[in-house]
Amino acid sequence: MCTAQFSGVTYAAPAVPSNRLDHQPRSDYRANAIRTPAPTLERNSNTMRLSHGFVPTLKETPSEAQIASHRLMLRAGLVRQTSAGIYAWLPLGLRVLRNIERIVREEQDIAGAQEILMPTIQPAELWRESGRYDDYGKEMLRIRDRHDRDMLYGPTNEEMVTDLFRQAVKSYRELPQILYHIQWKFRDEVRPRFGVMRGREFLMKDGYSFDLDQAGAVLSYRKMMLAYMRTFQRMGLKAIPMEADTGPIGGDLSHEFIILAPTGESQVYFDAAFEEMDYLSGAGGSSHEKPEDLDRFFKQMTTHYAATDEKHDAARWEQVAPTRRREGRGIEVGHIFYFGTRYTKAMNTTVTGPDGKLVHPEMGSYGIGVSRLVGAVIEAGHDDAGIIWPDSIAPYKAAIINLKIGDATCDGLCETLYAALNGNAVYDDRSDRAGAKFADADLMGHPWQVIVGPRGAAAGKVELKRRATGERSEVTPEEALARIG
RNA sequence: CGGGGCGUGGCGCAGCCUGGUAGCGCGCCUGUUUUGGGUACAGGAGGUCGUGGGUUCGAGUCCCGCCGCCCCGACCA
Structure with a gap:
């Protein structure tokens, strides 16, 4: 036109x-x-117009910033720190944050998750019910309201979403459910650092699945894994799922998603196969719908070697063909895990099963560090002159x-x-x-x-x-x- | 939470050791100049020296407390 x-x-x-x-x-x-x-x-x-835009670029690096993404975010006028680990988002930074949110949201919706929005402030009661109020320690920011009620600024939302679920869902016929929200969290880190990559206040997408049985939960888990691979690919990132600690539950259903960045915090080892995968074309049978597709996808994700240095297994690494071995640095940008009935049991959450008996739904939870991704993307893409945004999330x-x-x-x-x-x-x-x-x-x-x-x-x-x-x-x-x- | 460091104009820093009433570069404002990779000159604005107390005739500087921020480690999305 x-x-x-x-x-x-x-x-x-x-x-x-x-x-x-x-x-x-x-x-x-x-x-x-x-x-x-x-x-x-x-x-x-x-x-x-830059003549009037609120884009305070800096020629010199503020002394508090050490790593590249932090320096560049400050210098390019994306954020300003207001106190340790807490940042104000300025116009340019906010646009990036929104773009990342948009992609995350679209992929969650494609995978069949439903968006909700839970509050940042939660009543302590729910956390007493799950037993985590005492366990969580000083990382939880505890608040008291005028009536002397114990409240807290949520570091995560398992309790709250379980409470919502148990109030509303009564029959197995309504399962499965995957609920997610994109909301600010607060964890009172002893030592915040690396700018928005390890702040105390951070924007996170956290999702929660509810299934009738473990088989269903596994399916939800795989759907989310696929959604994650698509999400990161759309942001121009090379992400690799790596087995993570599963805690007391065991099994292979906990993965962290590591993106490759030269300045990453941990050393990672992986098979070159991950470099070639494409999750957006659909050619690889990457459908959220068919269990057999998800199964094939999951096998593809888990048969090739990939591990962070903590979980690195030299013996298995030796079996990877030398020409296919890749090493690098990585940043964790997402984490998914299955935890069964940990919360549904503790919080007395049941639905009626097909046989008329009450069952505790099986849960999983799925997190993406939205604000962290802003920093991670910069770590993965910058040069001496500044930031190099991928087209999909550039301000x-x-x-x-x-x-x-x-x-x-x-x-x-x-x-x-x-x-x-x-x-x-x-x-x-x-x-x-x-x-x-x-x-x-x-x-x-x-x-x-x-x-x-x-x-x-x-x-x-x-x-x-x-x-x-x-x-x-x-x-x-x-x-x-x-x-x- | 252990160890270390730093708080001086918007940003980066000097001054502190050896007390005498605050300085440099960048940025900002005005004018001239320049015009394809952070131009040059001139003039100008802007600072409770983190904060409270103490020592002293006098404290940015010395002493004590507190607050804030950063780094290493442990921890973590």
Whole structure:
């Protein structure tokens, strides 16, 4: 719809971009801009001009930040720390967080999980019932309300979801159920560190499955495992499920999902087979529906060797063909496990079975560290200049860099591009020098940079730069828009 | 929770040892300049020196308490 805008006379600078106009009625908004897209309800989505955006980038690294993702998140203006392990999310960071949430949510829904939203504050009563109120220790933030009731800021939600379940579900006919929510949690870590990767307050997707029997629970477990592999692949991450400690229950139904990142916290060993797997195409029979597909998928996930250094088994490692051995560093971004009737028994939760007898449903729980993923993705994708976002979760698809603010041709072209990208681009309209803008664009890591300078603009060309590869090309504005997509 | 370190303008730091009324770089504001990878010059704004107490004629500096933050380890999504 924007193609026609680029021909002939239309480059005249609209006399507009003062941010003040953003507060005027919509009908006046950018009245002079050339054929701006039709007004939408998301008026503010088109207002990311760096001259007025709340994107406090830093040239120097704050002294508290040590690892790459923490440094870059602070420097790129994604977050600010408010106290140890607790962060405020600024516009750019929040957009990334929302994008990750979106993918997680879509994949949970595809897998048949149902979204709910449980509170952050929970009554101590539920935790006394499961016995964890005393067990949990100082990591649990305990609060007392005005009536002197014991409350707590939830570190996880097994008790609460079990309580919800037992109030509402009475028959095996209503099973299975998989409930999830994406909610802030708080664990009062002794030593928060690594920025959002190990904060005290963190955003987590936690899901809980309820099945009539263990066979059903295993199926739910496998559905979630598939959902996780799809989720991480969509974020551009190479994730590998690794066997984790199952505690007293035993078996092989606990996996942590490790993504590969050179600066990861733990050493990991795995078979090259994981590098080649594709969970999105569906070609590998990766369906959530058919038990036999899930079975095949699960075998695929568990027959190849994969272990963190704590669980590394040198003997089994030796059996992997040397050319297929892979070692690296990894970050845990998800964890799923089956725990049977641990909570349904403790909390007297039953449904009526087919034979009329009461049974305790079998449960599993499934977590993804949503806020942690923001840091983990950066650990997996950055260079000396800054962040390199995967397209699927980048805060914006592109940065439009105006090299000569005040030049009518540059201004006009940038405005047109900005309008055409309709909320998917940041526009660097600051009156800084080119170098500062390039540096900030690289730092913020948008997948594309559209560089608009006086020379090219006069010839109707812009420069398109791909952040990940550094590859640049002179293209027409239309082509730039087409490539950005 | 054990061990270590640090709190001085928005960010990075010096000053503390050897007390004398706060400084540098970046950023910010104004002007000129520059114009494709963090420009140069000039002028300017901005600081309860984390906090409470003590010593002293005088404390950013010395002493004691407290708070906060970071690092290593143990622990953890």
